Amino acid sequence: MQNFVFHNPVRIIFGKDVVSQLGGEVFSEAKKVLLLYGQGSIKSNGIYDQVCMSLKEAGIEWIDFPGIKPNPSITHVRSAIALCRQNGLQAVIAVGGGSVIDAGKAICAGVCYDGDVWDGFAKKATWNEALPLYTVLTISATGSEMNGASVISNQELQTKASFYSSGIFPRASWIDPSFQSSLPVGQTIFGAMDMMAHVLELYFNGTDNTDIQDYFAEGLMKTILKHLDIVLEDPGNYEARAQLVWAGTLALNGLNGAGRGPGDFSSHRIGHAISACYDLTHGATLSIVMPAWMRYVYKHDIPKFARFGREVFGFKGSDEDTASKGIHAFQEWIRKLGLPLSLVDVGIRMEAIPLIARNPSIPYPLGKICSLTVEEVEGILRLSNY
């Protein structure tokens, strides 16, 4: 096991009807806040009303900032920072999925930073200070509700970059799984794909002596596979939804990685490059890249890929055989869910591959399980089509 520091102070308030407590908890730190959200679905499904009622009851004033989109843009973040400053807002309440929460983190840090907020993502600044951030989770996928990471897109520079700091942990996150029962099926599926990818990026990173982390990761994957099936059959099944939702939070809250060293994250980086060039949903980029990446790299750690096949999918046999069967089962799971498995599936032509592989979202040399070159990333992207 590698040396590690684990510290995750985010307070999670999980369960049915928990959002009514939000205003009371926020009040101790802020009386005037920014209410950040996406494209309005929270208004039609009643979540917006619940949040506003709780704020009102606690005597908290707020200014709305709607319109945060998937792959949230630095332009929106800059506007929100200006609004917070002009109005002396003391905290941000982000109501949404990973995009809204990631934008919330950038806004909270940006308000306390004198320069341009992109500096943090361009690795020109480090943030240890930020406005308090509170989140209300409405789509489980990125795990952003319980970590210190933020991923923001810069359309001008055609890139997508991430920032991590313990200074931008949310103070608290309210997670009511019943909020997600009315989600479009596609969003539940893309979310589950993202969760699986987070677990796998840490699981396949080339380190040894990580039994406890591996059992934990396999438990998360088995939970996702089993309870996604139930939720797709019966979207209102609270118990299965709660399992899926909590798995999403635990997949990327630091625990799964503690003792492993950094995750591989090749698939995420290549996926970010696709999103930066084509504005494709994060989950779709992962379903395209990840199986191809597995087929390309598995020879570098056959015993671990065999463990994956055995523990997650229940295959028996030789390591080489079980490794291949596990990768195939993962690919078939993606196919069964109707997610894209190749660039062709989403209308991206083979000719675009060199451009994607050279997008600045990918830092070379790439990956942990093995070190990938530009040409190898091109190879992985080509492999997705076969």
Place this chain on the structure above:
Amino acid sequence: MQNFVFHNPVRIIFGKDVVSQLGGEVFSEAKKVLLLYGQGSIKSNGIYDQVCMSLKEAGIEWIDFPGIKPNPSITHVRSAIALCRQNGLQAVIAVGGGSVIDAGKAICAGVCYDGDVWDGFAKKATWNEALPLYTVLTISATGSEMNGASVISNQELQTKASFYSSGIFPRASWIDPSFQSSLPVGQTIFGAMDMMAHVLELYFNGTDNTDIQDYFAEGLMKTILKHLDIVLEDPGNYEARAQLVWAGTLALNGLNGAGRGPGDFSSHRIGHAISACYDLTHGATLSIVMPAWMRYVYKHDIPKFARFGREVFGFKGSDEDTASKGIHAFQEWIRKLGLPLSLVDVGIRMEAIPLIARNPSIPYPLGKICSLTVEEVEGILRLSNY
């Protein structure tokens, strides 16, 4: 899944040679501290010197308070509180296992409380404020290094009582698994017994829809079983020790319980009663009580006991059959480790059973998987002898 709040802000610094960083981190909060430890083993194995060197380098003054014993006593806690007050000490550094850390928590809370510190354990006071506590873990067992619980014995009242508050979480805990390679074999074994008991108290608590928590718990148990074996063969095996040590911390840091509701903790309570009457080591009370408790209560949740037999020990067959085999395998594991399995094994006579069952350490009705009466607890204690 039940509604829950999960919040664990303890900073864990885990790995080889991490203790050298201690002084630097403590310095930001305290310049004059109490150095709390047990019966001197930390002086012979070099840990004391490492801690002192780090404090000295950071310019931190300290006063030694040695002599904390297993089942730490309220008398020692009171003396240490007086010492902290007389000398204006600003923090406590607890170097040891669960007893020293539990005493540290009581001291930190007691210094900030006007009344007698036992009030917290007698449920007459609630503590939200405490001196900062830092811990250096030298024996893995109780998980106290990453939770807000403290268990203290009161010899005058012949009782052992616990207190839980988020106000007494350690600020940070340094966990260097290599510190434990020179532990007496018995302490490693008792520690592993305690870890298993923590996982099981939460696992068998009669709640449903806890797949993700169950996978996590089963992973912890498989880790403990596997890596304890390796460590007993080869006490200096760092990698196996690290697995065992991290399992001990995760077994009772709140995560395993989140969403399950309270654990059963019947075995712990009955064990506390034995300790209160006979000053027996905590791990030994658990090895006596837990298998007997399982045999007594398993009919109340056969599917869960069957899952235990299947997932942890790999048995196949009907639920009733797998449940019985799992309990038997657990009992045989204890026997193989040389731990006591009955009151007779530790020289406690059957005539003592009514007294133990009526010790104030046991709150009636007892337990979650089913509700036990005094007579039933007597039955469990008698069963341990068969």
